[in-house]
Amino acid sequence: MLSLRPCGRQQTDMGPGRAQPGRAVSGLGPRPSTLLVWLLLATGTAPTDVGGSCPVLCTCRPQAVDCSGQRLFSVPPDLPLDTRNLSLAHNRLTALPPGYLSCSAELRVLDLRNNSLAELPAGLFLHANRLAHLDLSYNNLSHVPADMFRAAHGLLRLDLSHNPGLRRVHPQAFRGLAQLRDLDLSFGGLAFLSLEALEGLPGLVTLQIGGNPWVCGCTLEPLLKWLRNRIQRCAADSQMAECRGPPEVEGAPLFSLTEESFKACHLTLTLDDYLFIAFVGFVVSIASVATNFLLGITANCCHRWSKASEDEEI
DSSP, X not given: OOOOOOSSOOOOOOOTTSOOTTOOOOSSSOOHHHHHHHHHHHHXXXXXXXXXXXXXXXXXXXXXXXXXXXXXXXXXXXXXXXXXXXXXXXXXXXXXXXXXXXXXXXXXXXXXXXXXXXXXXXXXXXXXXXXXXXXOOSSOOOEEOTTTTTTOTTOOEEEOOSOTTOOEEOTTTTTTOTTOOEEEOOSSOOSOOOTHXXXXXXXXXXXXXXXSOEEOSGGGHHHHHHHHHHOSOOHHHXXXXXXXXXXXXXXXXXXXXXXXXXXXXXOOOOHHHHHHHHHHHHHHHHHHHHHHHHHXXXXXXXXXXXXXXXXXXX
């Protein structure tokens, strides 16, 4: 199990051969070790002093940690405290430990694409409230629970695309993301998306929803109406968004559906309609009774006629 250390500056071991603070270093001219430090700092390869050195198997630049493509099964511990860009893409991560980002208050970009994440721990972004870009594409997410990203209220872009098992987005999944501009939900398993999930996103500009098995029934009409009124740029996605059902609209582009397509959803009966139905029902019942009566009389007459014929023969 990954052990997370408390946030804080690492202590530097001041050995016998190192200069103490406030004490002058003897000798004339720069020492070789000083020149080496300045050289490493100039090339950007020196370990950062804020929060520790670069994690094993990762490449570090100032305020950036790249651990992508290392076939990692667990996240690297002890990230530098000043990390703004963290890439854990193209690994084999199946879970993130709770509180993993508790010391990442400066984090702006988090790339978790192309892993095997099935869910995220609650409160993961509690201390990462400066996060602006989050990429969770190409994972195994099955649902997005309520308030999952609420603490990351500064998010500008959220990518949840290419999660084929993503079948449910909670109506309050994106609550608190007032600054979100780009949301990608394409190529998942969504058949329905609640309008409530999007109504709390006043800054939304681009919404990608193509490649999902949308069921274009009456429940989808509010979402389509909202999309036409709110989204400014959907051209790149509109051709990929198609209806998977019901059969009469299967394969039709989602944005080709009009109010006429949902006309049957708004059929209502007036008082006159109910009175007409009642009248027709009454007439049908009277007709049924009359028909049965006539059939009975006819059967009775036939029986008497048959009996009379037999008596005459005798």
